[in-house]
Amino acid sequence: MLKRFAGQAISVLAVLAFSFSMLAQMVPAQQPPPAKTRKAAPAPRRDLSGIWETPDRMEGISPAGVRTHAPFTPLGANIANNIFKPGDGPRKVPIGLVNDPLDSCDPAGFPRDLLFELRPFQVVQTSKEVLMLYQYQQVWRRIWTDGRELPKDPDPKWYGYSVGKWEDDYTFVVETVGTDERTWLDNAGDPHSSEMRVEERYHRVDHDNLELTVKIDDPKIYTEPWLARDKLRLTLMPADTDTMEMICAPSEAEEYKKTMATPLSK
Amino acid sequence: MRNKFLGVFIAMCCFLAISVPLAAHHGSAGYDMDKQLVMKGTVTDWLWANPHCFLKFDTTDEKGEVAHWAAEVSNPIDMTKRGWTKHTINVGDQVTVTVRPAKNGASVGQLLKVTLPNGQTMIGWNPAVR
Structure with a gap:
């Protein structure tokens, strides 16, 4: 009897362990934790000003890259499997074969700055723009809010060309085009093309909480958004809050490569 | 036998669940995750830099031969959150270092912890604290 119970218990544990493991690897784990017990003040109208960070630091920084993405097109698969390492x-x-542009201090670019190393960032609003100031690599983006349209044939930029508008009093939606396809989407080497269109949705839940949703639409690389x-x-x-400096200096990166990465690769 | 198999299966599942987040973008693939070395040495440099800080130190074996080691931790911001500063370690310090060494036998590793001349032990590689 005892043995049978033990066997059943182990089976249940196995299923649970397997489920957690699969959850960790397959499901987009960006579901917000349960609501806080202390009730935050109401959200201000049409205002994202302030310094924001993700409380789930492992998720924000995403060491394993994005958890799932739409299937690659043949072009996307070729870049992912044969070009990006x-x-x-x-x-x-192995580390000696990695060709991640971050290793030589190239810009993370957009939207990798949202999908990897999303550390604290400050939002500054003016009458015609929203500025996002990121701690990681100490870079910033301008999101035009003066009603202009996205450019039809933009020159590629590391951080793209962005316009934003308030969908309602608490949801700010940003559209971005014109990104530079030398950048990666994440540290897992998922590619994008310069024809990618990215939608960011910032939904202010209350005074203290914001939800970020990022949609990738890149038919050259992925079969669906x-x-x-x-x-x-x-x-x-x-x-x-005094956000800290986090700059990739080429000379420091070279020293790291010479001292750590190269010996590790031999 | 069946129970033993299930036990191994559970252990593998748990390992998978926790191992995925434990890598920076440079990865940990080059290090031997099952091995730790404890060494006494003299600090020759402590680089407080991106993308990762690293410690250089020399060890001397019984025959008097000197080996040059380098062991990495995380970036300055993450290390600051763990209580480290640029001045935590100084050139010339006599330290006891625990590293997870390279698989290929090179004298490099992940710096797991270091005991300073004042007896204080600092935890190094710990990606869970960022």
């Missing part, structure tokens, strides 16, 4: 994710290679972030929870940091 990441240090992480399902196609990771997909969500790279699904309601990733962001929390408001104290207004006097």
Whole structure:
């Protein structure tokens, strides 16, 4: 009897362990944690000002890259399998073969800055634009809010060309085109083309909480649009937070490569 | 026998569940995750830099031969959250270092912890704290 119970218990544990494992690897795990017990003040209207960070730091920084994405087109599969050599994710290679542009301090670019190393960032609003100031690599983006249209044939830029508008009083939607296809989507080496269109939705739940959803639409690389972030929870940091400097200096990166990466690759 | 198989299966599932997040974008593939070395050495450099900080130190074996080691941790921001500073370690310090060494035998590793001359032990490689 005892043995049978033990066997059943182990089976249940096995199923649970397997489920957790699969959840960790297959499901976009950006579901926000349960609502806080303390009720936050209501959200201000049409205002994202402040310094935001994700409370789930592992999720925000996403060491394993995005968890799922739409299937690759043949072109996307070729780039992912034969050209990009990441240090992480399902196609990771030994460190000496990695060709991640971040290793030589190239810009992370957009939207990789949202999908990897999303550390604290500050939102500044003016009458005609929203500025996003990112701690990681100490870079910033301008999102025009003066009613202009997206350019029809934009020159590629590391951080693209963005326009935004308020869908309602608490949801700010940003459309971005004109990104530089030298950048990766994440540290797993998922590619994109310069024809990619990205939609960011910032939904202010209350004064202290924001949800970020990022949709990738790139028919050259992916067979259908997909969500790279699904309601990733962001929390408001104290207004006097002194965000830290996090710059990739080429000389320091070279020293790291010479001392650590090269010996590790031999 | 069946129970033993299930036990191994559960252990593998748990390992998969926790191992995925434990890598930075440079990856941990080059390190031997099953091995740790404890060494006494003299600090020759402590680089407080991106993308990763790293410690250089020399060890001397019983025959008097000196080996030059380098062991990495995370970036300055993550290390600051773990209580480290640029001045935590100084050139010339006599330290005891625990590293996860390279698989290929090179004298490099992940710096798991270091005991400083004042006896304080600092935890190094810990990607869960960012």
